[in-house]
Amino acid sequence: MKTISMHFRSFILAIYDIFKNPFEQLLNILTIAVIITVLGSVLVISKNIYNLQKNNMNFPQIVIYLKDNVGQNDISAVEAAINKFNSKVIKNYQFISKAEGLNELEKDKELKQIASDVASSNNNPVPDVLIINTNTPDSHSLQMLVNKISKLNMVDDVQMDVNYANKITNLVGFISKILRLLQVTFSIILIIVIYNVIRLQMLLRQDEIIVSRLIGASDSFIMRPLAYYAILQITIASALAMYLVNLFVIYINNMFISLSSLFGDGFLLKQFSPIQMLQVTGTVVIFGIFAVFLAVRWVFRKSYVA
Amino acid sequence: MKTISMHFRSFILAIYDIFKNPFEQLLNILTIAVIITVLGSVLVISKNIYNLQKNNMNFPQIVIYLKDNVGQNDISAVEAAINKFNSKVIKNYQFISKAEGLNELEKDKELKQIASDVASSNNNPVPDVLIINTNTPDSHSLQMLVNKISKLNMVDDVQMDVNYANKITNLVGFISKILRLLQVTFSIILIIVIYNVIRLQMLLRQDEIIVSRLIGASDSFIMRPLAYYAILQITIASALAMYLVNLFVIYINNMFISLSSLFGDGFLLKQFSPIQMLQVTGTVVIFGIFAVFLAVRWVFRKSYVA
Amino acid sequence: MIVFDQVYKKYPGNITAVENLSFSIERGELVFLAGHSGAGKSTILKLIAGSLTASDGMIMVNGIDLSKINQNHRTFIRQHIGFIFQDHKILFDRNVFANVRLALDILGYSEKEVKTRVTKAITSVGLEHKINVMPQELSGGEQQRLCIARAVVHRPKILIADEPTANLDRGNALRILELFKMFHKAGVTIIISAHDENILGDYGKRIIRINQGQLGS
């Protein structure tokens, strides 16, 4: 009971402290909030990068050229072989018959002349084709798929743009490297800035810390209100930051929408879920408590109070 | 003389202050440095974005299909017309003869069957072609170019991937919008964080400020050492930040090099020039002096010392 | 009971503030510690309160050897001491009431009890009209009395007063000494340092004279 009421009192005191000098607190809170916002934005983007890959990047297509004289049965056999594969590798596939192929060819301006020549010759050289849209940039599992299909005897040739697949793999690696760099950087920034703000504030409350200790306060008595003070500050800052991250996502999404021609329709960043927000806030708060602990210890040491 | 020596003394005192508590100073300096680093990195990227466009993006190609029966003269005439255009629009062009065209066609696996059919028919339907690599994403000036060339009477058809050009324009707009957003954001962060760090430090030197004032120090006497203190701190932070930005650029460039298949060779970020470094540092230092001024005034007001 | 047995206190920089000092103070005694400026009075009081540790020798407070205690124990001992600091150590970010209540909060008193006790302590030093005032709005003597109120509010077993009347006029000083006398009668051990033996005159109590960190004449 006593402990709970002491916690409650510390909490109330912390609220009081924050509202006593709202302007000064605002600056500290803003400082912390902006850094959390930046880190939060990076996290949101990271979280979205996988979806982004899935929906918006074209993973390599595999084109299966069937032999000249295949029938419906052969096609079904190939389809059955494809269906055996994992949906992690294969997104979907599409059969394009000889006739459709020629038709497609005629749509292409550069080639229409050739196509019409060919069409007029009444001898359609375009083969039946199965196109597989894959679902991964992982060239290893793709190559396995290609090898399997090549062995089917109604298949004439299998083509995969491996180079493209490699490019995608590299690009994904590149983006996630940059994102990881940013995450680490901003985490370090967050740690430095929060610790520094907390430390400077504890320094300003040095007298309180030392006097309390001199007249018999235990470490936990001294740290409790300071920890609540930091928790409140950081929570407010974090709430503000989550709101700003939301704004950021909305802003970016608006840009994406107005640029849908560039990115396609499906490409919208997803917000943090409430749970993720709590996770971010919680992590920062825990770090804040730790910072208070360190800073207070440091004040003790600095002032030589036994 | 007296003023100069006072400045000199303040400067020495500031150095002394910084080195008196190196650890504490280090944290403040780091806090400022990381924010400058982030802003500096954004600035470096912005500065490079134009070069990046120029060297590494494929601006739209314009394909000129010549009439079936053109001779060398006609081709030269078209080339002459092209040469009249500004190099800002046209990067270079390339003539691909009927034969070369068919050859190219044969390289494409999907089309090789058709091509070989065509080749064997001894009737090459592929036209002579001139391909212009353009130098700008500006679809307006590109369209003008297309219109001009279309009017030449040896030209059968002119194709430009306008959609692609629009995409590029949009992409450039998108990137610079994001960069502008980041610049503004990090400038605001820089202002808030630096002001907050300076303010908290001035608060810690409150006694010094008030006592000096009470025993007859002028405002400039009080602010001079504090300003030097901030200048030194920020200059060190800025130097550190410039170094970190350099590292960042090197890191990114190394990634680009290892990913040259993805981006092409020419794509390397350029470092800040020394002058640009001085500009960044100077701006931040001036802001720091301003922050000292504000913070000291605020301490005066807070402590009610007339 | 407080015992000093051949106690030395050396500060960094080879400053010996207390040298081979032995004395003992009985439980419930009222003792004056007299000495010139820099004699070592404050050092001795801080040693008793455990905010300094002796360089050599033994200090016992209520039967506990101070050199052998840990932080928790030190905290516990301090809670039973009231210390009037020479430099006041007032917290300027809170009003008179909040400054005084700190000592009770540390001990976990209930809100109601805090209110009664704090009001009583503040009244006993004559600051009842300043109860909600911020410390920087107090005169020097009023600040000193605030410091006294904080030291007595939790009715400590030992009261240590470092120059408690330096900033007080005769009237107020006498009032404070009356207060101490009252505590003394209630069985509290009291040690008062003073550079000026005049204020002690009519008490006729024991005086420990310190000279250059040693027992003096």
Added chain:
Amino acid sequence: MIVFDQVYKKYPGNITAVENLSFSIERGELVFLAGHSGAGKSTILKLIAGSLTASDGMIMVNGIDLSKINQNHRTFIRQHIGFIFQDHKILFDRNVFANVRLALDILGYSEKEVKTRVTKAITSVGLEHKINVMPQELSGGEQQRLCIARAVVHRPKILIADEPTANLDRGNALRILELFKMFHKAGVTIIISAHDENILGDYGKRIIRINQGQLGS
């Protein structure tokens, strides 16, 4: 010359610290300001130094009406005053020497002169063996003397001392009073506040008694 003419000082919260106070102090006079705790002594001294402004009435210092000056002028006046603050106002981030030199730096003295003068001032208050020590390593009385050294180091025309001997033993107090006497002989106007008229006894100088912010008996 210092003139108070029907001066009032009201603090926020409707506290009247000085009420209808009139007196004048001649150039070169040595005056004691006596009064109980909270009488208004410090307030009066701060009014003279211009760190507080009167709510009503006129204060003249060396022929200048303090209500009519701007910040630059106020700074200038302060440079000719030495103020010994009741709460010391020592800077704990620098050593004794640096604390004292501050008053000379403000006036732009040369490094050489700073050295001689500071050493002399520190010696005159008996702190020569503590010249490179940090203030938190000083005893209460030593801190007070440091504050005195800072106030006199630039040889001000007016010396204002707010309870300068509160923390000093008789020997040190007499030494400080000797120092003031020396300044007095050199023509400095000196105003010393004290709650204890004992220390003034043998000087036989003028005493202004303050009671509840008014001239008292």
